[in-house]
Amino acid sequence: MQGIKLIRRPYAHINGAPKDFPSTTAIFNCTGPGSYHLGGVEDHKLYPSSGQVVLVAEPKIPIPRMYIRSRKRVDPNTTYVFPRPLGGGIILDGCQQDGNWDGEVDLEFAEDIKKRCCALCSEIGRGGSSGY
Ligand SMILES: Cc1cc2nc3c(=O)[nH]c(=O)nc-3n(C[C@H](O)[C@H](O)[C@H](O)COP(=O)(O)OP(=O)(O)OC[C@H]3O[C@@H](n4cnc5c(N)ncnc54)[C@H](O)[C@@H]3O)c2cc1C
Structure with a gap:
């Protein structure tokens, strides 16, 4: 993927990524079952x-x-x-x-x-x- 840098990193809170990368303009949450525990999301309607x-x-x-x-x-x-x-x-x-x-x-x-x-x-x- 041209010009795109992929970084793999665990986050405890959805706000973690914009803190690390202040120029962030959009966040897509694709954490699957991880959304159950992800701070700021904590989707407890979700089940694996x-x-x-x-x-x-x-x-x-x-x-x-x-x-x-x-x-x-x-x-x-x-x-x-x-x-x-x-x-x-x-x-x-x-x-x-x-x-x-x-x-x-x-x-x-x-x-x-x-x-x-x-x-x-x-x-x-x-x-x-x-x-x-
Ligand atoms: C029995 C079964 C059979 C299936 N068969 C098929 C099939 O034949 N074909 C098909 O297309 N699909 C199939 N699926 C569905 C498919 O597996 C899922 O739809 C797909 O894996 C979802 O991908 P995803 O990237 O949305 O989520 P996931 O694959 O769950 O990826 C989520 C990612 O987020 C990361 N993550 C989670 N929390 C955090 C966090 N706090 N910080 C950083 N990273 C985090 C995880 O490490 C993971 O890498 C099947 C599912 C099941 C249960």
């Missing part, structure tokens, strides 16, 4: 919607399409298999857990994702530790 994906290597014969199974538009157990282009592996998902603030990876849940994705798309294997 947590997701987790697993990236696996592509099988020898690439998968030609994507698969998705969802009982409704927003489903905590939505399952999908998305092949990435240029041999970039396959994304397995997933979940959508409203209200979950925990940013840690849940390895047990990752196994559940793999099991569901294998049931949906047999081309990726049978699941389990030796099934990929």
